[in-house]
Amino acid sequence: MSRRRTDIALTALAPTVWGTTYLVTSELLPPDRPLWSGALRALPAGLLLLALTRRRPHGSWWWRAALLGALNIGAFFPLLFLAAYRLPGGTAAVLGAAQPLLVAGLTVLVLRDRPHRLALLAALAAPLGVALVVLRPDAGTDPLGVAAGLAGTAAMATGLVLTRRWGRPAGISTLAATSWQLTAGGLLVTPVAVTVEGAPPAPDGPALLGYAWLGLVGTALAYVLWFRGAARLPLTQVSVLGALSPLTAAALGWIVLDQALSPTQLTGFALAVGAMVVAQLPARPAGQPARRQSAPRVSASGSAPAGSSAAAASGRVNRCAADGPAACDSPSIQRTSSAVQPSPRRPAISRTSRSPGRVSSS
Known part of the structure; x- marks a missing residue:
């Protein structure tokens, strides 16, 4: 499996795990305590990872981490639960599935990066598929619930884009x-x-099991994978994968809770899954070959010309600034600043020689 496919699969695992939240909450956790469920998911998981990594923020990352935590967790959880209380679950899920459209717009405004057409088409089709799966004829439109659902979706979308823009400090892991x-x-x-x-609430045995699953797997592991994917993949493609959460919840309701699925819902499943697959296709304009990168010039003595290492290092800094810190982790990038030695069995590389370059997936 290629590195890109591995990144997509690991990122998709996060919303798939989040899709188990409804089943775990309804079957194992105390009723009517959604905010405590959110707090007991986030805080213990964060403190556990903090104890394992033993790295604290420094400088501007104190307020950046606080803002990202507020957008992705602190504001998102209460707004999500408020929407869930005032709206049918299907309506709230559709509002959440609109996140790819918000991410696409913020990507253009904040990152100055225009998503490719397939990703935009998928961002439109995925919420439609989710709507066919989860909406019911009696779905409500409570104004406060709709506003809370949209605000929560906007908070998560903004946090995702800022996570990509800021990356993480040098030497700091995703954990x-x-x-x-x-x-x-x-x-x-x-x-x-x-x-x-x-x-x-005072938890019993099943509640402890539910909190452990939501905290360790549904929060600590899932968010690490989600933020890892946000650093490596185009953001619109990442956000489209979020449709896996309501789809997983509906599938578990059918498998575990014996809930029926109509032909319309099955059609919605197929549409949403197809949109997610289309969104992950690499963007390369038809008929346009992959960009090629000139190889460094080599002198007759077999060493790189003076200044080539500095130029390569400068190019690396520019790429890191554009692509985020995760782009600096690639071994191929780390090798670009080394001198190029010609093979003893063939002449030195001429100034017209070229080697294939990397094609961006965004």
Whole structure:
């Protein structure tokens, strides 16, 4: 499996795991305590990752981590639960599935990067497929619930784009950066849970099992994979994968809870899954060959010309600034600053020689 396919598969695992939240919450957790469920998901997971990595923010990353934690966790969870209380689950899910459209717009405004046409088409088709799966004829349109659902979706979309824009500090792993966001978000949700729902619930055996699943797998692991994908893949393609969450929830309801699926819902499944597959196709204009990159000139003595290492290093800095810190992790990029030695069995590379270059997937 290629590296890109591995990145897509690992990123898709995050919303798939999030799709188990409804089943775990309804079957294992105490009823009517959604905010405490969110706080107990985020804060323990963040503190656990923080203890494992032992890396704290520094400089501007104190406020950046706090803002990202507020957008992705602290604001998203309460708004999500408010929408879920005031709207049928299907309506709330469709509002969440609109995230790819918001991400596409923010990507143009903030990152100055225009998504390719297939990704935009998928961003339109995925919410339609989710709507066919989860909407019911009696779906409500409570204005406050709709506003909360859209605000939560906008918060998560903004957090995703800013996560890509800022990347992470040099020498800081995805685990450490995720721990900062989860801890900050959990600290924001906890006082809201105390104010609205009172003291935390006393968990029994099944509740402990549910909290462990949501905290360790549904939050710690899932968010690490999600932010990893946000650093490596085009953001519109990443956000389209979020449709896997409501689709997984519907599939588990059919498999575990014996809920029926109509032909319309099955059609919606096929449409949403097809949109996600189309969104992951690499963007290369028809008839346009892959860009080629000139090989460095080599002198007759077999060493690279003076300044080639500095130029390569400068090029690496420029690429890192454009693509984010994850782009600097590639071994192929790290090797670009080394001198090129010609093979003893063939002449040195001429100034007209070229070698294939990497084609961006965005």
